[in-house]
Each structure stands twice: as C-alpha cells, then as structure tokens.
Amino acid sequence: MLICDDEEELAHELGEYFTSAGWEVEVCIAAAAAIDRLQRFPAPQVLITDLRIGPVDGREVVAAARALPKDGPPPMIVIITGHVMNSAVAADFDSDTLCVKPIDPEELSAAIESFLRLPPT
Template sequence: MSQLRSMLICDDEEELAHELGEYFSFAGWSVEVCVTAQDAIDRLCNRPGPLVLLTDLRIGPFDGRQVVAAARARPEGERPRMIVIVTGHVMDNVSAADFDSDHLCVKPVDPDELGAVIDAFLETHAPPSE
C-alpha cells in the first residue's frame, strides 16, 4: 500500500472497521482493515506505512498505543502522515497528544466528520515536496 490516499484501519469491532473501510474506499481511499492489533503491527512493521492510520484504543489484549508506537518506529518516509485514535471510552482531560496521535475520535464515529478532519489535517501538514 503506497502512501497515496492509503489508510489502515485497526479495530476489533469488525462491523465498524469494515463500515469505515467501505466508506473511505468509496471516497477514493485505498483501505486495508485489520481486526487485531497484532495484524496491524505486523503490517506496519513489514511494509511502508499508509498515509493515515486509524486505530482503536482498546483492541483485545492490546492497547492502540502499541499500534501507534509501531507506526512511529518506522523510518521517516514510511510512517503514516496522520494517526487517529478511536475510542468508545470517554475520558476527561485527555488529548490526541496523550496517545502520540494527531486526532482523538470518540465513538460513535461520524465518517463524514472524520473524513473532513483527515482532509483538513493532510492539507495543512503536507510534506515539503508537495
């Protein structure tokens, strides 16, 4: 998966993961869905990262921070440009930065709103060569 409009979605709620995948695929993204954190980590460690990583915070026995750490550990040109943490647990006084991510999204996810946030972020955080 090249970085051009590519997205990796990791959520153990399979229905949600696939619904988001379908939404973003229809919007022109190349989407890969993983329903376990280990699959997402393996994918991130073995191939260049997607443009956007969308991961649940609590994924079975794993923590989404482990998925984020695997993404951030990639070489500079192989990291996702944007990392989004999704959680069903409302937490007071936390921000995306607390999870080393660029955006924190609380379930239920509004895909239109999330898509707008992603587009705005990517527009303002384009690499220097673009």
C-alpha cells in the first residue's frame, strides 16, 4: 500500500493503522515521491492519495498509477480530500473510491477489503 498526503500527520496515522492491520505500507508526503515509487517494481496493491498535494494535483499521482504496466492487476486507487463538492464521485477523479476528510480508517479499510474481494473485470 502506498499512502500519499502532504498532511504528514494524517499520512503517518493512516500508515500506522494499515500497518497494524497487516499491510506493508509506504508513506510519501510529496506527489513526486509517490510517482517515483509507483514507477518502481513491485506496484502497490492499493494507492491512497490526497487530491491536493502541495502544488501538485493528486490526479497526476493517479495518472502515474493508471499508467503502470498491465502485467498484474491495477492498484486500487483511493482519493482522500477535504476539498470536494458533495456531488463528486470517485469516477470524477479516475479513482475507485473517494473519501472526504476527516477519514475514518475503519470505513476506509472496509471499502478497500470489499473492493479487493471483487472478481477481476
């Protein structure tokens, strides 16, 4: 799992939560670092990224994840944000799930587990 959020405390709290749940987690607080990590093998199974990461739009991180070689299943992509209109949906950001801050780690974990149990399309 790769978590990218420029709110360092939130990123590390989510990292600790998912590590304690058995995930192997990497945390980045800059979009460039997340994009660099995505381009190295192996790709993470799940990407959690903020929509606004400093001067970079989180969509750039999502685009890097979507551009990964198709030699395995694509990562699940979760957008987390505090800056989204009520009418927004995950598909607006080419993500699989959209979570509005404040994040409930248990709800996020349940959404990830549910998504990962779906049969491949």
